[in-house]
Amino acid sequence: MRKMSRILMFSFLFVFLASAAFAAFPERSVSVVCPWGAGGGTDRLTRFMASQLEKELGKPFPVTNKTGGNGAVGHSAGAFSKPDGYTITMVTLELATMHWMGLTELTYADFDYVIQLNQDPAGVMVKADAPWKNLGELLEAVKATPEKFKFSGTAAGGVWDLARIGMLDKAGIPVNAVSWIPTTGAAPSIIELLGGHVEVITCSLPEAASQIAAGEIRPLAIMADIRDSAFPDVPTLKESGIDWSAGTWRGFAVPKGTPAEVIDVLYNAMKKITDSDEYKEFMGKNGFGVLVRGPKEFAEFARQQDTDLKNVMELGGYLKK
Template sequence: MHAPTGLHRLGVVDDRRIGSICLLLFISLCACQTSGVEQAYPSRPLSFIVPWEMGTGGDVASRVLASALEKELDQPVNVVNQAGVNGVIGHAALVRSEADGYTLGALTEDIAMMHWTGLTRINFDSYSSIALIAVNPPVVTVRHDAPWETIHDLITGLRASSETLTASGSRIGGLWDLNRIGLLEVAGLDASVISWKPSQGSAPALQYLLADSVDIVISSLSAVDSLRRAGLVRILATMSGERLPSAPDIPTLKESGFDYESLGSWFALAAPKNLPDARLEFLRVAVWNISRRPEFRRSIQRTGFQLRHITGSTLRAFLYEEDLQNGLLLDKAGLSLE
């Protein structure tokens, strides 16, 4: 009477063990498959949203990065230009994309200005920031026959005279206009001593300069360097914190006694907010590998930008400082709506 019961119990125990083993094997298989998905990333082409027009300096530099990413990730990286509304269109397109690591974008200096002027609520905190890639610091340029040999001469002349000068380089409230305000503020001068003539970028501003309709242009070095080499203009200073590798003869503002610094135009690689940590770290390592290659550095420099790699908390601090500084300058210009 007892034997069947014992055998029955043994059979039940064996069935449970078999079921448990099957369950464990199933869980292990799922885990391996999930791990395989992560290890396989990226397994298909990526899109790279660029908020600049095709052919501009920022677009060319972004394409250099896209090409390097293709080699590093072994997947096509398709550049998609979405320019317009002072950078809002491209930046907003990245925010709306799926946070799966297959849509990346160039985060530019516009992200530190557009929300202050009421164009959008998007700011640097709307993204998963991967790494700063490159910067393009501003320079102060005058005609070759201008009476100022140095930036100190220019500021001294403004202090001693009631004459108002005119500068150009961007739209009113654009990056180069804010640099004008920042320089004059540290020099102890009112922004009105140099009025701003708006332009659609550096090229028309330099035409104004050569035609003697403005006295000063603030722009990137790459925009003005060919005119400098031709002897048509003189660069008084760079606003970079250190001398530019491509033009080491140009002094910085700080060397001349003016404690103002700007990295000018810049771009970082970013993804939509809430990108999974594993993919965020994967992309950060990929960019770090790319940034160490001399050929990538040379290719970036040929676009007029300078390689500047920072990531993590350092990048977040940089974005915060850029946002804060531009907000203060826009407020001083009467253009901030926040």
């Protein structure tokens, strides 16, 4: 058995070395586009991956933050650069939503996909002294007096808003009956919740982890297919009989038409990073959920998200075309 695995390992190594020798990519530095600002969560992940890639492939991977237009500027800059693999882009869920909002012509189809690195499901949270002990009670109350309820979590039409719309719709509650209080992200929404100015927030659980741990915020549900091992007591929506899961995701993509060998080199290097303990430790510390998908699965997932989210955006009145 041991011999077998050793042979396997050597043959893998051989194939890997051979392919590396064959494909000379990368010959020079590879620029990494991050569509979000320096210091934020996506930026931290991008910079971590860039520093690991530098070790893995031996060439510099300088990160460029090209922010603006709800991610439209950075995604477009990445998608419309030369398809030679020397510009890779950290793509996020907004790729699937912004063109429906009429912000850009860019769609998921303008990219070839390398690897999906992460997925964070949405949560449903209320203040610790709120009267609703579980999701059922909350939704009953919402059904009874929807106009009383204020939900928050991010900007209008942002990922956590879409998660909220989908949940309410699947629970049979008219989505426009409750108010969505737009903010610039999860952190200000948490302030609003703690101050008692909104009733419910729907950001990811790790974003509110310290307030949950301190007993100031009560999580009621998670919009995922299975429970999160970091929050084992929080039930999924499916357990409450609501067939809905939603969340944000991040991954690397290259411009459409990039040679397959180049994508392979990038994917293999990144796969090695995602298999490492360092990666798991980094993701754990930052509260990012780990979910790795290869090029084909990631492309399929992005396509799927595009149609799924279109429906939700239509319900929320965000569809522009």
